[in-house]
Amino acid sequence: xxxxxxxxxxxxxxxxxxxxxxxxxxxxxxxxxxxxxxxxxxxxxxxxxxxxxxxxxxxxxxxxxxxxxxxxxxxxxxxxxxxxxxxxxxxxxxxxxxxxxxxxxxxxxxxxxxxxxxxxxxxxxxxxxxxxxxxxxxxxxxxxxxxxxxxxxxxxxxxxxxxxxxxxxxxxxxxxxxxxxxxxxxxxxxxxxxxxxxxxxxxxxxxxxxxxxxxxxxxxxxxxxxxxxxxxxxxxxxxxxxxxxxxxxxxxxxxxxxxxxxxxxxxxxxxxxxxxxxxxxxxxxxxxxxxxxxxxxxxxxxxxxxxxxxxxxxxxxxxxxxxxxxxxxxxxxxxxxxxxxxxxxxxxxxxxxxxxxxxxxxxxxxxxxxxxxxxxxxx
Numbered sequence: 001x002x003x004x005x006x007x008x009x010x011x012x013x014x015x016x017x018x019x020x021x022x023x024x025x026x027x028x029x030x031x032x033x034x035x036x037x038x039x040x041x042x043x044x045x046x047x048x049x050x051x052x053x054x055x056x057x058x059x060x061x062x063x064x065x066x067x068x069x070x071x072x073x074x075x076x077x078x079x080x081x082x083x084x085x086x087x088x089x090x091x092x093x094x095x096x097x098x099x100x101x102x103x104x105x106x107x108x109x110x111x112x113x114x115x116x117x118x119x120x121x122x123x124x125x126x127x128x129x130x131x132x133x134x135x136x137x138x139x140x141x142x143x144x145x146x147x148x149x150x151x152x153x154x155x156x157x158x159x160x161x162x163x164x165x166x167x168x169x170x171x172x173x174x175x176x177x178x179x180x181x182x183x184x185x186x187x188x189x190x191x192x193x194x195x196x197x198x199x200x201x202x203x204x205x206x207x208x209x210x211x212x213x214x215x216x217x218x219x220x221x222x223x224x225x226x227x228x229x230x231x232x233x234x235x236x237x238x239x240x241x242x243x244x245x246x247x248x249x250x251x252x253x254x255x256x257x258x259x260x261x262x263x264x265x266x267x268x269x270x271x272x273x274x275x276x277x278x279x280x281x282x283x284x285x286x287x288x289x290x291x292x293x294x295x296x297x298x299x300x301x302x303x304x305x306x307x308x309x310x311x312x313x314x315x316x317x318x319x320x321x322x323x324x325x326x327x328x329x330x331x332x333x334x335x336x337x338x339x340x341x342x343x344x345x346x347x348x349x350x351x352x353x354x355x356x357x358x359x360x361x362x363x364x365x366x367x368x369x370x371x372x373x374x375x376x377x378x379x
Contacts, residue, residue: 013076015323015361020071021064030054033061035100036357039072039084043188043329043350044177045168048107050087056099063092063101070105074354075325076361082325084354085182108180113138113163120158127151127174127187134163135185143196144187148176151300154293173290173297175304179329190311191348191371193332200331205318207337211362213318215342225285226305230298307371316347316367323361327352333367346370 017037018027035053042048050072054061064070068089073081087105094101108114122130128149135142151174158166171178171187179186186196193200207213288305292298316335327333331349335342347367354363 013322015356016075016077016081017356018073018081022069034356036355037074038353038355039074041084041329041352041354042179043190044179045164048085048087048181050084050103050105052101052103054101054103056094056096056101059099061101063094064089064103066090066092070103074323074356074361076323084325107182114180115162115164117160118158118163118166119160121156122153123155125153127153127170130156130170131167131185131187134167138163138185140180140183140185142185142187144176145189145192145194145197148174148187148189152296154297173301173304175300175307188330190307190330190350190368193330193348193370195328195330200328201326202332202334203324203327204334204336205320205365206335209320209322210318211321213316213338215314215316215338217314223284223286223309226288226302226309227285228288228290228292228298228302228305230292230295310371311368314345314369316342318365318367320363320365321360323354323356323363324365325354325363327363327365332370335367 017034018025019030020026030052033055035055036051037053038049038051040049050070066089069086070089071086072084074084075081085107087107089103089105091104092101120133126149128144128151130153131142131144131149156170167178167185176187176189179188184196188195193202286305286309288301290301292301318335327349329349329351333347333349335347337343346369348370349365350368351366352363354361
């Protein structure tokens with residue numbers, strides 16, 4: 001059972017949720033039995049997960065069958081609840097004593113055709129056409145921005161490869177990630193903050209909102225550039241190369257390798273400039289193993305990898321003492337009250353885990369650096 005608690009302003013807040021099993025509202029039946037509810041909201045292909053732990057001391061709970069659909073909304077009493085989507089029951093267990101029922105449900109059923117090996121080949125088409133074809137054979141709707149749908153694909157093969165793996169590969173080489181939620185296949189450009197054609201509203205997180213946080217800069221993965229090869233099929237002996245490196249202006253910035261580090265200028269005038277988290281030497285270049293069909297495909301793949309490198313140069317996570325159901329993947333976030341090196345950048349939500357139990361409602365948020373434009377010198 002969820003308990004009310006008092007925040008710092010002496011306002012009593014009580015977590016709230018609603019659950020439907022199929023079309024039947026089961027909130028009233030579950031309310032007094034709920035021990036814990038956890039929902040994980042992912043941006044990428046990893047399925048969103050809902051876990052329920054219920055008190056079955058009286059033995060009256062009917063265990064749901066696998067493949068049943070659960071619909072969830074969460075928030076606070078007295079305010080509109082936020083829809084978290086639908087989940088397919090994947091696992092049900094019973095243990096005791098004390099007797100408890102645990103239910104795990106996923107946002108997509110990966111036991112079906114998505115994970116079955118397929119053989120296909122595409123020539124002189126677009127990314128959008130490929131995605132539509134694969135989605136149709138998996139009985140999924142699609143959502144992808146026009147900038148991705150219009151990308152030309154000279155040739156690509158799917159040989160004894162699952163649709164899940166192929167789509168992930170196709171998305172990554174074109175600077176995107178895929179997600180399957182509520183019967184729809186999404187192609188998402190990380191950092192664009194657009195999901196399903198809608199721009200995500202921005203959010204602010206203050207240090208005082210959190211119980212704990214963790215910020216780090218990972219120098220070991222910080223390449224200073226990306227090289228991709230392409231080969232003209234008309235002249236197969238000639239292999240060409242395109243190389244993207246950090247811009248000259250970026251190379252002049254002193255890399256920051258510690259969360260307490262602040263430039264002398266920022267310390268003196270109290271202002272903070274956007275920080276370059278990408279460290280490494282000019283020679284520290286990542287070479288892509290794939291040989292692409294033409295220069296444009298090689299450039300897109302190099303840009304995608306370079307953007308990923310910049311996004312992953314710093315990691316930041318925070319656990320919010322009062323849960324925020326409004327925080328979803330691709331939400332742009334401004335943070336305040338932290339070190340200047342953290343406050344200086346715009347962030348974007350990568351993953352959120354919401355937890356409700358007898359202690360209250362908390363949200364654990366994983367963020368990455370928001371990259372608005374991929375900056376590089378091409379060679």
